Amino acid sequence: MDLRQLNYFLSLCEEGSTTRAARRMNVVQPALSMQIAKLEDELGQKLFERSSQGMTPTPAGQLAYRLFSPLLRDLSDAKQQVVSRSGEISGRIAVGLVASVTTSVLARALAIFARQHPEVEVSACDGYSSAHLDQVRSGMLDFAIVNKTRRRLDLPFMDVLHEEMVLVTKAANGRGLPSPILFRDLVGLPLVLPSKNNGLRTIIDDIAEDEDVALSIRLEVDAVAAIEELVRQSDWVTLLPAIAVHRGLADGSLRAHRIVAPRVTRQLICVHNPRRPLSEAARLFIDTLGSELADAANVLHSQENS
Secondary structure (H helix, E strand, O other): OOHHHHHHHHHHHHHOOHHHHHHHHOOOHHHHHHHHHHHHHHHOOOOEEEEOOEEEEOHHHHHHHHHHHHHHHHHHHHHHHHHHHHOOOOEEEEEEEOHHHHHHHHHHHHHHHHHHOOOEEEEEEEOOHHHHHHHHHHOOOOEEEEEOOOOOOOOOEEEEEEEEEEEEEEOOOOOOOOOOEEHHHHOOOOEEEOOOOOHHHHHHHHHHHHHOOOOOEEEEOOOHHHHHHHHHHOOOEEEEEHHHHHHHHHHOOEEEEOEEOOOOEEEEEEEEOOOOOOOHHHHHHHHHHHHHHHHHHOHHHHHHHO
């Protein structure tokens, strides 16, 4: 077993196709297939199943990926830290983000980061906070940007953004809702919210329980973009962080109403595995993302001043 075989193996797991994996590794397909076969012989396990959908890892392949992936990233990070002494930042980072971040600022943050650090590879995925925490623990992700809840965390974290969650309506909503609006006055409004698997919903449900308020949640949708579009085209309302709808607030198609008594806030944090210190590339990406998030959050203040 050597590093080349392991890199081929990880590439095939992530690409799901020998053609794409070979292209990514800059080798011909037969050479990659031969090295995968040698790795299977050495481990005494079949690592992939071939199907019409491509190459799918077997249970043994999934276990091998979980074990080998963090080791190879550690080697890459170690190399990058030595190389970075010359001033060039390189390496690979794998990050997980909650949907409200991916739909709001990820694209711009990636464009800026890639322009500033062209030698760094970035793999970004979205999902629930709970899933990202598990992936950080297992080493599949270098770090994750998640919602902080009241539950105690067993991973080190740093603050990224603290922001208000607001009641969002279409700009021409005829309900005459005040701003700010009392939390208890949300009762009876036609709410569309993320599902209970979503960290944002956990924050809302915890406050509703504290205040003994029963909200009228008639639709549950985890796709933030779909919630925004529904609110824009109808009389449905939602509770979301301002950054999640900052484009609609900026172009005037949506209106944000502050919530008081109590305020509803969410805290974005960056979590990482304590056994795997953040690389310089990871810290630079976190800085870029944090800056874009802060800019997006400012749209709420801009709306109030307009």
